[in-house]
Amino acid sequence: MNKVKSLNRKDLLGLKELTLEEIKLILKTAHSMKEVAARPIPKVPTLLGKHIITLFYEASTRTRTSFNMAAKILSANITNIAVASSSIVKGENLIDTIKNLEVMGVDAIIMRHSMAGAPHLAAKHCNISIINAGDGFDEHPTQGLLDIFTMQEKKGSLKNKKVVIVGDILHSRVARSNIWGLTKLGAKVVVVGPPTMIPKDIEEMGAMVSYDLDREIRDADFINMLRIQKERQEKGLFPSIEEYAALYGLNAERMKQAKKDVVVMHPGPINRGVELTSEVADGPYNVILEQVTNGVAVRTALLFLLLGGKNSH
């Protein structure tokens, strides 16, 4: 484990800019970290003395907790800033917030923000590591990595494997990070959703577009279901939850067409009965909770590679 080289970059902003080698390095390290996390006392001293902040401008349960677990496994100190009770509600701008945290001696900021590019802006204005935990519709790189990690765990190499991503692709950073990562690994990615939720020219990212879920799941190796936000209905992007579930939801009936060894994934939180019926969400092909477990391993690996082996300032 100590022989693994670190990531030669300050920040992790997205899978878009990671090389194939960097992605492979993180995934490989995540395997070791999964083993560490499963130990009776899951703790190594690698990041002892490092200080990590989570700065979340949007709600989160899984991602934030997962990063906390990861930091603690590596013996880092971690502080969670709740935006609602911080100076941000007093009108402090992002750059000032970041600079203030930096001069306190923080080593890394894990950041979630409703606007694309916010972590990029933060990264430009500080010398510490910025880790993107989701920015607008842009990227959610650790989710992408844990999805890929889980897929590889199930089926080995992803070369020429078919991954169907279903739902609101337009507003999904999970979809984008999946596409950037999966296409680099040689997987075949098909996005499926109503045309109102497919962003313009997404083919240029390397994904194919389809509006026919039944056809696409027949030869799918993985089906990654996205959460549909009910507010999108009010904005006129689809007419009703019932119609959405009928056209783009996974239920037991529809799953009969899929391959026997298909893997069903979901980044959570699930709208049961909308994108997934409970029968499917809890069915034999689902790996949804394994994704969550792997999330800790992947984030531990990332913190290790980004912050380990570098001197604290």
Added chain:
Amino acid sequence: MVKLLIKNGRVIDPASRLDGMRDVLIENGKIKKIGARVRGSGAKVIDAKGLLVLPGLIDMHAHFRDPGRPDKETIASGSRAAALGGFTTVCCMANTEPPIDNPAVVKYIMDKARTEAVINVLPIAAVTKGLAGEQLTEMGLILKEGAVAFSDDGQALMRADVMRRALEYASQFNVPLISHTEDKTLSHGGSMNESALSTAIGLPGIPALAEEIMVARDTMLAKEYGRVHIAHVSSAGSVDLVRRAKRLGAPLTCETCPHYFSLTEEAVREYDTNAKVNPPLKGKRDLQAVIRGLKDGTIDAIATDHAPHNIEAKEVEFNQAAFGLVGLETALSLVLTKLVGPKALTLRQAVEKMTVNPAGILGLNKGSLKPGADADIILVDPKSEWTVEPKAFASKSRNTPFTGWRLKGRVLYTIVGGRIVVRDGKLIV
């Protein structure tokens, strides 16, 4: 006033079809004489050897943020930026705080322009009260105070019936209505061009159609009800629509801005908020169409849409950042570097689109070097190269996407009504 004699320069005056080595004599703030060898006894002589002698540029579209936001720009600072950029006349848009939507605010601008501006500043007044798109402003009274056109620029005039009434009503005064073409129902929430790039970087997009649908509407309304000038044309579709409507005889003119022929949406890839502008920068095909439109005359004028914003409005998340960029101090050099250099436009065509054409659209007795005209003249060194450094701007704002660009063409002299305002590239007033 002093007599000035500009000697040995290459004089280009599209209005009088002149392009040649001439001397220009200025007396009492007017152009007295132009000829191959002019004698002016007692005149102060400026040697223009190797320089271009042009009519002072006219910008028919700028935002001076006065009244309301003196931290971003004032009539004084904006006019100084203009002078450095070679503009001797600038029209300032109505979306100030309060807006230029009544005779009193027009008078305020005119008074301030007289006392504080180093160039001619002419207000463009709002079409509707409060730029709200509902009730017409007192156009007749406003024109008496000195406004030169009407526009709700910055706000789209969404109601076709209001646009129709505005065109009908304005037709009695023979002034243009300048249309900010944007269907807000399509652009709402967006912050860049909708494209493969907006998809890839996760920013909410604005489809080109948000502009084009309104260009289509306004060209059709123009044909029926009165003269329209389309502001800041940025897309291939808009250029086509204007071209077709002109062919059908619609009383129509339009402008584009230097950023639409100098930059594509690639400028926002790294979330550079200084390249966030409305309408948003588009693709390569659009940029080429804009250049073709300039070439074939579909696009009549080049305006800056100078939109100053302070750091507070720009050094924030991309979605949060204000739209707009400053343009007065880079416009001419971008025209020379991006259009004249690669021979997309001849020098004369380029000068035309920045002088006599905007003057014609606005009905201003300016933009020409004919004897008797106001002595608004600039001297430009076409070969001199410089690097864009926002710190050196006279504008109060620094929001340019062109930082560090090497550009061709430097304004050495700006003369306004016979008075030297810029000498050797520096403001002297």
